[in-house]
Amino acid sequence: MADFRNFINGQWIATGKTFENRNPADNSLVGMVHEAGQAEVDAAVQAARAALQGPWGSLKVQQRVDLLHAIVDGIDKRFDEFLEAEIKDTGKPRRLASHLDIPRGAANFKIFADLIRNVPGESFGMDTPDGGRALNYAVRAPRGVIGVICPWNLPLLLMTWKVGPALACGNTVVVKPSEDTPATATLLGEIMNDVGVPHGVYNVVHGFGPESAGEYLTAHPGVDGITFTGETRTGEAIMTAAAKGLRPVSLELGGKNPGIVFADADFDKAVAGIARSTFENTGQVCLGTERVYVQRPIFERFVAALKARAESFRMGDPFDDDVDFGPLVSLKHREKVLSYYEKARKEGATVVTGGGVPGMTGPLADGAWVQPTIWTGLPETSPVIREEIFGPCCHIQPFDTEDEVIRMANETPYGLAATVWTQDLSAAHRLGAALNVGLCWINSWFLRDLRTAFGGARQSGIGREGGVHSLEFYTEMRNVCVKL
Numbered sequence: 186m187a188d189f190r191n192f193i194n195g196q197w198i199a200t201g202k203t204f205e206n207r208n209p210a211d212n213s214l215v216g217m218v219h220e221a222g223q224a225e226v227d228a229a230v231q232a233a234r235a236a237l238q239g240p241w242g243s244l245k246v247q248q249r250v251d252l253l254h255a256i257v258d259g260i261d262k263r264f265d266e267f268l269e270a271e272i273k274d275t276g277k278p279r280r281l282a283s284h285l286d287i288p289r290g291a292a293n294f295k296i297f298a299d300l301i302r303n304v305p306g307e308s309f310g311m312d313t314p315d316g317g318r319a320l321n322y323a324v325r326a327p328r329g330v331i332g333v334i335c336p337w338n339l340p341l342l343l344m345t346w347k348v349g350p351a352l353a354c355g356n357t358v359v360v361k362p363s364e365d366t367p368a369t370a371t372l373l374g375e376i377m378n379d380v381g382v383p384h385g386v387y388n389v390v391h392g393f394g395p396e397s398a399g400e401y402l403t404a405h406p407g408v409d410g411i412t413f414t415g416e417t418r419t420g421e422a423i424m425t426a427a428a429k430g431l432r433p434v435s436l437e438l439g440g441k442n443p444g445i446v447f448a449d450a451d452f453d454k455a456v457a458g459i460a461r462s463t464f465e466n467t468g469q470v471c472l473g474t475e476r477v478y479v480q481r482p483i484f485e486r487f488v489a490a491l492k493a494r495a496e497s498f499r500m501g502d503p504f505d506d507d508v509d510f511g512p513l514v515s516l517k518h519r520e521k522v523l524s525y526y527e528k529a530r531k532e533g534a535t536v537v538t539g540g541g542v543p544g545m546t547g548p549l550a551d552g553a554w555v556q557p558t559i560w561t562g563l564p565e566t567s568p569v570i571r572e573e574i575f576g577p578c579c580h581i582q583p584f585d586t587e588d589e590v591i592r593m594a595n596e597t598p599y600g601l602a603a604t605v606w607t608q609d610l611s612a613a614h615r616l617g618a619a620l621n622v623g624l625c626w627i628n629s630w631f632l633r634d635l636r637t638a639f640g641g642a643r644q645s646g647i648g649r650e651g652g653v654h655s656l657e658f659y660t661e662m663r664n665v666c667v668k669l
């Protein structure tokens with residue numbers, strides 16, 4: 186049985202208090218997790234500060250870059266261990282984790298190692314009142330100790346998406362993985378020690394949010410900035426904690442993302458695209474589609490085709506290569522998703538497919554499984570259409586005109602992502618400009634160039650990460666003005 190300890194100053198720290206980590210595919214016990222208290226969080230923050238002021242802070246950029254590349258190699262060498270850890274933690278199918286989560290875990294270090302060596306600086310020459318000249322130039326300093334609070338849906342991917350740029354910019358980190366998925370953040374500690382990252386640069390504290398490691402970390406005065414991915418309400422709590430001491434935050438929060446299919450779209454590609462954006466990772470992707478709008482002439486045909494897709498998924502042991510649909514992350518999360526399945530039924534939705542729990546057999550019968558689900562017939566005011574469910578489900582609504590669909594798509598407090606399917610390039614560009622989201626994919630979904638700005642509008646977040654945009658959060662810009 187696994188023993189997930191805190192990783193503080195390069196050491197594995199047990200605490201007197203543990204909680205269970207279970208595999209959501211069959212609810213079997215994977216291991217015990219050592220919950221960090223205030224003392225462990227204090228120790229982690231102190232270690233991070235000491236590393237910043239000591240060996241890490243004095244490294245040359247090229248030495249940091251070499252270490253980041255060594256981390257990439259370290260993940261690649263132990264790819265199968267990361268894969269197994271992620272699958273047991275989340276229940277996600279091997280075919281997904283092996284193509285998405287683990288490769289991106291490594292890529293997130295590589296992209297920022299490459300970026301930090303090549304990023305240009307800013308400079309302005311100026312005339313001075315005495316008739317002379319002065320030169321301004323900007324230097325970027327690391328922000329300091331970064332608190333990294335992570336969710337459970339893409340544990341390694343989302344954690345390294347923050348740790349990669351943080352370390353590339355010369356910061357040190359204290360990571361608080363989700364209580365549901367402690368494994369890969371812990372395993373990464375072994376890589377850090379193996380490749381010689383100085384102790385204290387990367388620390389991991391385990392636990393929950395309120396009155397546990399999450400709150401202790403975000404409230405800690407020794408933390409200089411906090412980056413978080415997760416639910417909008419949690420983002421608000423973290424921003425409140427960060428206000429004390431005026432610490433900056435980078436928040437990537439919830440969504441209720443629209444998928445828009447015009448009648449002129451390549452039909453098969455649109456069906457495959459919306460099937461992916463709705464059901465991939467069992468619907469547990471913040472960018473996923475839960476509201477689908479289909480232009481009326483193809484509405485019935487589209488609903489039937491998406492239903493056929495939803496019913497073709499193969500559920501089973503996530504380690505089997507042909508399985509493409511896993512359980513939800515936990516029985517607790519299943520309760521939330523099923524409560525929306527129930528709500529939809531009570532509100533009179535037409536259940537096109539799914540709406541319940543599949544009949545799994547053997548040990549899998551104890552897992553957090555739900556059926557992929559499609560509804561039609563609800564009014565746009567329904568909570569099923571307005572609130573983030575974070576499950577493998579969508580509601581499909583017909584529309585007639587471009588203006589109408591833009592209005593419906595934007596009628597939400599969120600603004601994370603959209604996916605639009607059309608062959609009319611002009612319409613595509615108009616939608617790209619009119620949709621109030623941080624990320625708009627046309628004839629695609631979750632197609633990621635890691636140099637681009639990533640983040641949400643309105644209640645979907647604050648700030649952008651990715652490429653040079655990450656520097657805004659992970660560095661402090663200083664201007665030096667030299668009178669010549």
Ligand SMILES: NC(=O)C1=CN([C@@H]2O[C@H](COP(=O)(O)OP(=O)(O)OC[C@H]3O[C@@H](n4cnc5c(N)ncnc54)[C@H](O)[C@@H]3O)[C@@H](O)[C@H]2O)C=CC1
Nearest residue numbers: 335336362363393394395399400415416419422438471575
């Ligand atoms: N990527 C995303 O956008 C995600 C969205 N969600 C949404 O959030 C809902 C709830 O799931 P949770 O796991 O409870 O998400 P959450 O957003 O509450 O938890 C994410 C992380 O924040 C930590 N946390 C929670 N409260 C905190 C606090 N007050 N201070 C510091 N850290 C805190 C948790 O321990 C975890 O590490 C889901 O049903 C889903 O709708 C969940 C996971 C990912």
Ligand SMILES: O=C(O)/C=C/C=C(\O)C(=O)O
Nearest residue numbers: 338346414470471472633
């Ligand atoms: O590609 C990324 O960097 C992130 C993708 C997904 C999320 O942010 C999420 O599901 O929270």
